[in-house]
Amino acid sequence: MKPKLWSWIAFLLGFAYFALPLIGTLEFSLRKRRGEYSLDAYVWVFEDAQFRETFGYSVVMALFTILVGMLLVVPTAYWVRLKYPRLRPLVEFITLLPLVIPPIVVVFGYIRLYNTSSFLPMTGTTMGTNLLLMFGYVTLSLPYMYRAVDTGLRTIDVRTLTEAAQSLGAGWATIIGRIILPNVLIAVMSGAFVTFAIVIGEFVLAALLNRPAFGPYMQLIGANRAYEPAALAVIAFTITWFCIGLMQLASRMTPQSRAKRS
Amino acid sequence: MSFLQLDQLRKSFGSTQVVRNFDLQIEQGEFVSLLGPSGCGKTTVLRMIAGFEAPSHGTIRVGPDDVTRKRPNQRNVGMVFQSYALFPNLTVAQNVAFGLRVKGVGKAQSTARVAEMLSLVGLGDFGKRYPFQLSGGQQQRVALARALAVQPQVLLLDEPLSALDAKIRVSLREEIREIQKRLGITTVFVTHDQEEALSMSDRIVVMHGGMAQQIGAPHEIYSQPANRFVAEFVGRLNVLDAQVTDGAQGRVRVGGLDFATGRALAPGPVALALRPEAISIGAAPGHDVSFRGPVEAVQFLGSVIRVETRLGDAPILLDTFNRTGREPPRPGDELDFSFNAAGIIALD
Numbered sequence: 001m002k003p004k005l006w007s008w009i010a011f012l013l014g015f016a017y018f019a020l021p022l023i024g025t026l027e028f029s030l031r032k033r034r035g036e037y038s039l040d041a042y043v044w045v046f047e048d049a050q051f052r053e054t055f056g057y058s059v060v061m062a063l064f065t066i067l068v069g070m071l072l073v074v075p076t077a078y079w080v081r082l083k084y085p086r087l088r089p090l091v092e093f094i095t096l097l098p099l100v101i102p103p104i105v106v107v108f109g110y111i112r113l114y115n116t117s118s119f120l121p122m123t124g125t126t127m128g129t130n131l132l133l134m135f136g137y138v139t140l141s142l143p144y145m146y147r148a149v150d151t152g153l154r155t156i157d158v159r160t161l162t163e164a165a166q167s168l169g170a171g172w173a174t175i176i177g178r179i180i181l182p183n184v185l186i187a188v189m190s191g192a193f194v195t196f197a198i199v200i201g202e203f204v205l206a207a208l209l210n211r212p213a214f215g216p217y218m219q220l221i222g223a224n225r226a227y228e229p230a231a232l233a234v235i236a237f238t239i240t241w242f243c244i245g246l247m248q249l250a251s252r253m254t255p256q257s258r259a260k261r262s
Numbered sequence: 263m264s265f266l267q268l269d270q271l272r273k274s275f276g277s278t279q280v281v282r283n284f285d286l287q288i289e290q291g292e293f294v295s296l297l298g299p300s301g302c303g304k305t306t307v308l309r310m311i312a313g314f315e316a317p318s319h320g321t322i323r324v325g326p327d328d329v330t331r332k333r334p335n336q337r338n339v340g341m342v343f344q345s346y347a348l349f350p351n352l353t354v355a356q357n358v359a360f361g362l363r364v365k366g367v368g369k370a371q372s373t374a375r376v377a378e379m380l381s382l383v384g385l386g387d388f389g390k391r392y393p394f395q396l397s398g399g400q401q402q403r404v405a406l407a408r409a410l411a412v413q414p415q416v417l418l419l420d421e422p423l424s425a426l427d428a429k430i431r432v433s434l435r436e437e438i439r440e441i442q443k444r445l446g447i448t449t450v451f452v453t454h455d456q457e458e459a460l461s462m463s464d465r466i467v468v469m470h471g472g473m474a475q476q477i478g479a480p481h482e483i484y485s486q487p488a489n490r491f492v493a494e495f496v497g498r499l500n501v502l503d504a505q506v507t508d509g510a511q512g513r514v515r516v517g518g519l520d521f522a523t524g525r526a527l528a529p530g531p532v533a534l535a536l537r538p539e540a541i542s543i544g545a546a547p548g549h550d551v552s553f554r555g556p557v558e559a560v561q562f563l564g565s566v567i568r569v570e571t572r573l574g575d576a577p578i579l580l581d582t583f584n585r586t587g588r589e590p591p592r593p594g595d596e597l598d599f600s601f602n603a604a605g606i607i608a609l610d
Contacts, residue, residue, distance in 0.1 A: 161349060163314055164349070167335075167409070167418075168361030169336075169361055169364040178360075182351040183349075
């Protein structure tokens with residue numbers, strides 16, 4: 001009986017630790033109207049054109065970040081596993097660098113390297129700055145994306161599958177596109193989810209590159225309004241959970257998962 | 263000219279030479295096994311034929327083409343792996359169709375070919391299943407169908423039966439040989455299992471230390487081993503340390519016996535080898551040498567009974583058929599044994 005009781009206590013403590021701040025935020029976000037609960041703060045947020053613009057901008061940036069991150073990480077992790085397994089510790093170390101180098105350092109480096117008087121004046125145009133921001137996001141999400149994909153690759157026999165495909169006449173593009181990527185798709189999606197969450201909430205890069213992203217908008221609202229930041233936090237949290245749900249659903253829709261359930 | 267020609271192949275990994283001056287000519291439709299212990303270089307030779315390893319020296323020709331520097335996907339060489347290597351995200355039919363799709367074969371033609379291949383390996387109804395829904399034997403059949411679907415010039419089998427249980431292994435090896443004969447496809451089979459090599463091959467290449475020790479038909483390899491390694495690796499062997507008493511007549515003395523082997527031997531000590539099935543309990547027609555020895559152990563192997571005895575100091579194993587109604591020998595018995603001196607192999 002005793003171990004079961006302790007398990008329940010641990011569970012309740014953990015649940016309280018995570019759930020109480022959320023419940024508190026949700027409750028606070030509903031108290032804009034004096035004396036009664038209302039959705040006024042949410043209505044205000046959804047009616048704010050800046051919310052729609054910044055959120056839309058960040059979603060588009062997140063999607064491109066995921067795409068570029070995937071195109072960069074999947075072939076790299078695959079190639080390292082296949083051809084240079086001895087380089088794995090080095091590559092892992094490089095992918096971990098964004099965790100130890102603060103984004104502020106990264107963005108100042110970008111501004112210094114790619115300003116209008118540099119050899120590659122990316123900050124001179126909106127598109128160039130957007131690109132720079134997206135590559136910055138790719139860098140920030142690298143530790144999570146690489147780890148997720150590398151773990152996915154560990155579950156398959158990369159070398160033998162590659163050789164089997166080669167012996168059947170396949171080139172590298174076919175091997176990565178038809179064999180490797182589909183088999184690590186769930187891992188890629190978990191990396192994509194973390195990337196999405198990072199991009200939606202990121203503040204430093206977007207603010208210093210002066211792009212209209214969701215992170216700076218949240219900061220702005222937080223500094224100037226009372227109930228709306230709480231409503232925004234709840235909205236952001238809901239979107240995050242919605243994304244997790246979508247990815248769970250997508251992973252259950254793979255032919256293999258369907259075959260396993262049937 | 264032979265269909266598959268390996269000339270002076272060498273392969274080094276760093277300072278270690280794993281394949282040394284390896285020559286082999288294989289005729290079209292022939293089934294050749296590379297047999298040897300782990301680390302003898304047999305898999306490296308196979309991987310060089312497939313194009314997964316580049317030779318340090320030498321040439322590989324398939325038909326009239328020199329494929330030594332060609333990439334694996336340009337060689338038209340099918341391969342079956344020990345671990346099946348089926349694509350887990352594709353169904354059985356999609357796996358078999360993979361190579362055809364890569365080659366740009368039309369859908370109708372591809373579907374017909376997949377059906378043909380799957381029925382060839384006896385899995386006509388399994389097209390919609392995924393690899394994880396099949397047993398090991400079935401997965402290896404699919405791998406074979408997939409390799410054959412693209413009509414490769416050469417089929418390479420890299421220990422395809424090693425991961426299977428004994429019963430499936432025997433049935434599948436018969437099936438592979440049957441399919442290979444039916445299609446007439448040139449095949450190179452790598453194994454460390456001598457029984458597999460002896461039962462399936464037209465010719466066997468026994469390898470050791472990166473070199474071919476002997477190339478020959480299974481019966482030649484077994485009955486006339488070229489050297490001590492081949493004799494000891496293929497089949498079981500009793501080795502007797504003898505003394506040559508008359509080199510010209512090949513007379514030897516061993517364990518109190520003195521007999522002529524019928525072939526000239528160099529004077530001095532000599533190692534003689536005798537297969538377990540060449541020794542009989544009691545006298546037997548054609549057996550001209552007999553000795554008496556104790557039965558030290560008896561192993562019952564079903565159709566065969568393996569008896570351990572002793573000739574002088576040398577332990578001797580002999581195999582005798584288990585005959586209905588006859589009691590097997592018991593440990594502790596003293597029995598007469600005999601063999602034919604001409605059946606003795608002198609090892610160098």
